[in-house]
Amino acid sequence: MKALLPIVLIIGALIGWFAPDGPEASEGARPARAPAPEARPAARPAWRGGPLVLPRAGDGHFYADVRVDTRDYRMLVDTGASVVALTGEDARGMGLHWDPSALAPVAHGASGPVLGVPVVLDSVAVGDFEARSVQAVIVPEGLPVSLLGQTFLSSVPNVRISGDDLTLAN
Template identity: 45%
Template structure:
C-alpha cells in the first residue's frame, strides 16, 4: 500500500474519530424530535462473564478497517454503526435517521459540535431507547447530521453509561460492574 493511501486512510479515521468535541444542550422546545426507540445488537461475551447488571458483557469484534461496529435496530430498522469513543454523542446520518423514523426540519439545523474541519451542523435529538446485547439504555443524547457524516457513530452519550469500555486484542468489551 502506498504511503499516500495510508495517509488518507489514517486521516479519514482521525477525522471521523475526532468529529465531535461537544454538543450544546438542546433547548426545552425539543428541536428535531425523538426517536421512537433504538436497539443495538452485539455478540454477548462468554457465559462466565458477569458484569453485575443482569446481563453478559457486550463484546464487539474489530472489522478489517480497524474499527468496531454494532448493528442497531432503531425505529424498527436495522443499521450498521461505528463505535466511536472520540465522539461526544450518538451522531446519526440523515439517511439512517430517516430510516429510523426520526424527523427534523432543515430550519432546525444549527451548529452542534466542532469537528476537525470546523463547525458541524445538525439537529439535537433524544433517542428514547437503545438496546445493546440484551441491555437497554433510555434517553440517549444524539444529533442528526444531515450532510457530511459517512456512517452513524455510537459516541460517549451512550458509552459513558458503561463502567468499562475496554479493548482486548480485536474485541471491544462494554461492561457495568
C-alpha cells in the same frame, strides 16, 4: 474511512448542546417519543446477559449492531464521541424529521462547521445493554456512518479494549 476522522475528532464538542444551560433542542427536530425529563432517568441501563465482545473490523474500527427503538442499525463505536451521532439516512429510517433551517453548528471539522440537530432517542440497545432517553444529534451531511458515542456507552458499566476486541460488560 480517513474522511471520517475529522468528524469523529470534533464530535466531542457536541456535548455542549446538552448541557443544562445549553441551547434547547430545535423545534425543527422531532425527538423519538421523548419522555418528560421526570418520567425516567436520562440513561437507565438494563442488561440481562454476560459480556458482549465486538471484534475489530478490517478498517481498524469497532462496529456494533444497534437497536434504536424497534429497528436495527450498524454504527461505529466511538469511545471519543460525546454523543450518539446519526447520519441523515439513519435518522430518516428512525422516523426522525428535521427542518433544514433548524440545522446549526454542532462542531467544527477540517472542512468547516458541522451542522446538526439535537434529538432524544427513546431506546438504544446493543445486545442486552440498553439505555433510555439517549441524547443524540442528527448530522445529515458529511457523516458516512452513525456513531455510537458516550451518551450510550456511559450507561454500560464496563467498556474496555484489549487487543482486537472491544468488550461491553457488567
